[in-house]
Amino acid sequence: MQFSINRQAFIKALGIVQRAISAKTTIPILTGLMIDVSASNIQLTGSNADISIQTLISGDNPDYELTISSTGKIVLPAHFFSEIVKKLPNRELLVEVGDNFQTTIKSGNSEFTINGLDANGYPHLPEVDSEHPIQLPAEIFREVIGQTVIAVSKQESRPILTGIHFTLDHNQLLAVSTDSHRLSQRKVELPTAAEGDYNVVIPGESLKELSRMLDSEKDAIEMHLSENQVLFTFGKTRFYSRLLEGNYPDTSRLIPNSSETKVQFAAPDLLAAVERASLLSHESRNNVIKLTINPDNQVVTITGNSPDVGKVEEDLSPAEVSGADLEISFNPDYLKDALQVFGPIDVEVAFTSALRPFTITPVENQENFIQLITPVRTF
Amino acid sequence: MQFSINRQAFIKALGIVQRAISAKTTIPILTGLMIDVSASNIQLTGSNADISIQTLISGDNPDYELTISSTGKIVLPAHFFSEIVKKLPNRELLVEVGDNFQTTIKSGNSEFTINGLDANGYPHLPEVDSEHPIQLPAEIFREVIGQTVIAVSKQESRPILTGIHFTLDHNQLLAVSTDSHRLSQRKVELPTAAEGDYNVVIPGESLKELSRMLDSEKDAIEMHLSENQVLFTFGKTRFYSRLLEGNYPDTSRLIPNSSETKVQFAAPDLLAAVERASLLSHESRNNVIKLTINPDNQVVTITGNSPDVGKVEEDLSPAEVSGADLEISFNPDYLKDALQVFGPIDVEVAFTSALRPFTITPVENQENFIQLITPVRTF
Known part of the structure; x- marks a missing residue:
């Protein structure tokens, strides 16, 4: 595996997946960043127990000045690797994986060699591509999160209340949160009626992180559901979150x-x-x-x-x-x-x-x- | 004691003395801010065990829009009082001390009544007005602090090394710091030869705080010494620091x-x-x-x-x-x-x-x- 890439553009892409990576994790390989180089693109993946983020560095995008010499996969220590990339001297950098997952990073006269990990040990992300995604302007979805996340419970005594409850009735999306002292409820008319059955509770912390990523997003966001995961797609990025299990209390009678x-x-x-x-x-x-x-x-x-x-x-x-x-x-x-x-x-x-x-x-x-x-x- | 003042200008003056005030102090009255209202000026004082800062709100300065109705002194809870002032609704505010040090703060329709303390319980600041102050452009002094404070020791095992050693030989000021692993030494030619004997060690932490205050200071700063205190004066502000006791090691032979x-x-x-x-x-x-x-x-x-x-x-x-x-x-x-x-x-x-x-x-x-x-x- 070998590629060269524009450093500033690479730093931005690293920043996206790093949002999901925590130094404090019980699964050591998740402190790493997965780099998957195919013939024409690079996919970056970061994950923790709750959320996973993938972003695609497309060879078609001239900003990346991407040259792929050979394909392959590697997991590199995420925080440390991005610190190196940020501090490298030149406009471009070269990443090359050698024997025993030893990875060389070159830029100008500077040459780092760091210990990578076998990408085959990296967990597989869930398959969540529903046929009936909900489509919503990113700006509106960010507003919905901001308005409801404030009333999400911070206490783990009733885990279901640490999430926001989303339900869909024809083309009306309803988001509700309550910590039992206060409640926030927002309705949104979807531009097109969605099919399928939506009744899910998404962790407030996942949505806060997603909301920050939507700050500069102008286009639509798609929301896909599976039994225990939700996948949001926007631009070249895929954002996975686990769902909370259990029944959300009936809040309609409280108002x-x-x-x-x-x-x-x-x-x-x-x-x-x-x-x-x-x-x-x-x-x-x-x-x-x-x-x-x-x-x-x-x-x-x-x-x-x-x-x-x-x-x-x-x-x-x-x-x-x-x-x-x-x-x-x-x-x-x-x-x-x-x-x-x-x-x-x-x-x-x-x-x-x-x-x-x-x-x-x-x-x-x-x-x-x-x-x-x-x-x-x-x- | 009663005065009205422009809120924004007052907030700036409060910010100056608040640098010396800490919520963590063993002397309860020092969590307070001393307000001393005379016929034409207000003097604010804040202090902790190491440094004290005084600033004068001059009735001559039109920015303050100061109206003094009656004179007097009061000590008010510093953090809390400045939070109130920052959040008041109008351009001006009125401060009035009533019975039992109860202090009323009015602005628009908002009226706070807070418990003050008897200003007679506030410690007296040391008298430090030497006949032979050192005069130095504020910018140069800030540079000297910045260049030497980096090598000051952070360990309390040899307290004398937590300060910067200043000596004066005719018109040459020498500043030295060392934590015994590294050393920094800066010489400055004073514009005019100073008289008197200068050989003092000033705590690095005091000088860091002083340096931050000199950020926007364009004029000269004066340095006055007494046996165990140093006083820096600039603009309408007086900055006191204790000196470190003991002999600074002879560093000249190390170079x-x-x-x-x-x-x-x-x-x-x-x-x-x-x-x-x-x-x-x-x-x-x-x-x-x-x-x-x-x-x-x-x-x-x-x-x-x-x-x-x-x-x-x-x-x-x-x-x-x-x-x-x-x-x-x-x-x-x-x-x-x-x-x-x-x-x-x-x-x-x-x-x-x-x-x-x-x-x-x-x-x-x-x-x-x-x-x-x-x-x-x-x-």
């Missing part, structure tokens, strides 16, 4: 159908006030702030308190307040997380009572995105 | 007067090659790279080796090689640190023998700056 008190805010204004109030709540043991809603004089007062440090009080002037008087206490961090994903739009916060969950929705398109937060009893 | 082998390199080229070689040495237990110098064919070969991972070899083409053949091994991190502070200039590396320290100097102005590294015996 209230009616409300007693409604307030409309510009999301950034409410967010700034909650951040100020949380400065004090973070200093107290129970981390709770209080909203006092008075529809008669159209004022909402936000208060935070810490016996050791002091207190804060702020009168907000919402765009609209209607319904019954209310005093409600809750964890400000949940509301901060919720408001951050709305961006600079107007939101409606709808309350039923001091001890019932309240909802936050965009004033426009209320149906598509809803977040729910459970209050805290303070009396 | 060799002659050499057997000399090599000239462009510092960035040698640095890049050393960084590559250190990728491998870092993977081996003793972290050593080897230079093989062959003046006959004008080649210097750099090699790094790790039994587990592999090896690297690179032929360098120095600008000049003269003297005897040599093979020498050393810790590459010392040479990396040394080369980094030279910047993009040509340097001369001069060797006596494989087991004697070698020196690195600029090809021009060799007298002013010298670094010394002790090799490692590998045979």
Whole structure:
């Protein structure tokens, strides 16, 4: 196996698969990067227990300035190999595998020889090419992940809640997450109705990593399902994740159908006030702030308190307040997380009572995105 | 005590004194920020066991938009107070101290009340205003710190070596540091001859912090000495540091007067090659790279080796090689640190023998700056 390649373009491709590679793994060969050189392309693979990423370096792409002299496979220590490639002196580099998987990397006057591993010991990736993939613009999918991943549980006590629940009904994709204190639900109309049965829970951590990779992706992403794996394909990259096993709780009944008190805010204004109030709540043991809603004089007062440090009080002037008087206490961090994903739009916060969950929705398109937060009893 | 001030300008001033304030201190009041409001100015003070920083908010400076309604002093929880100021909604803020050191901070509709502390409990800063300060352009002093702080010892076993040794002979300031494996020495001609006796050791950590503060300082800095404190003044800021007690070792005899082998390199080229070689040495237990110098064919070969991972070899083409053949091994991190502070200039590396320290100097102005590294015996 021997090839030469443009160093900067190679560094980018290495960066893609390295996202899946961890130095902390119980399977030693997975600290390595698999390089599979065929007659006209190179496939790079990185993997850990949860996700695997493959990307194709295509000989057709002139950026790579790729010259393949002989084909073959090798597994190289991932972190170390990419550190070498980053530090090499010249525009191009040459990789050549010799006896006993000894691999030589040359660039200019610099010559590294490192110990590789037999690629036959590298685990096979699952076969996940469904006939009915879901197609979605990458930007929309990134938005869906960002809006739901905030409510994913960080506790391993109920593993199923560490994932996002995706279901498909005709051309409507529904994504739901909850850590049992709050819930986030997003609906997306697919451009074309997908066939097949979709009801899966994908680990939140896998989706966070995928979302980062979609940052610069302009095109569509395809989602393929098998029994216990999901495969996302975009550009020259394939992203595999395991699925979570078990039944996701029925969340549809948690969302209230009616409300007693409604307030409309510009999301950034409410967010700034909650951040100020949380400065004090973070200093107290129970981390709770209080909203006092008075529809008669159209004022909402936000208060935070810490016996050791002091207190804060702020009168907000919402765009609209209607319904019954209310005093409600809750964890400000949940509301901060919720408001951050709305961006600079107007939101409606709808309350039923001091001890019932309240909802936050965009004033426009209320149906598509809803977040729910459970209050805290303070009396 | 009551004043109103422009929020952005106040945030900058708070940032200056906060550099000295640590949440981890055994003296509780030092987690606080001292605010001393006089008729026309506000003085802010922050301190820890090693350094203290004072800065003056001058009523003459229109950026502060300062209005002082009543004078007084208060100590406020530093981190918490500046978090509040950063998050307040309006352009201005008002600070008012009430009964029992309760302090109100108002901006727009937001009103914080926090518990302050009696300023009479705040330690007094030492009096350090010498008659014969050393004056130096801030930029030069920052360069001196940057060039010598790299060789300061990080081990507390010989506390005196954790500082930089400054001595003054007529108008020549000498700064020396050594951790007993390497040494860095810089000479500076002062614009004017200073009077008085200067022979002090200033903690490296204090000087690192000072150096960061001088980043944007264009003017001169003054250095004042007392028996156990040094005071640096620049702009509206006063920076105090304790001095290290004890005698600094005599380092002048460590620097060799002659050499057997000399090599000239462009510092960035040698640095890049050393960084590559250190990728491998870092993977081996003793972290050593080897230079093989062959003046006959004008080649210097750099090699790094790790039994587990592999090896690297690179032929360098120095600008000049003269003297005897040599093979020498050393810790590459010392040479990396040394080369980094030279910047993009040509340097001369001069060797006596494989087991004697070698020196690195600029090809021009060799007298002013010298670094010394002790090799490692590998045979």
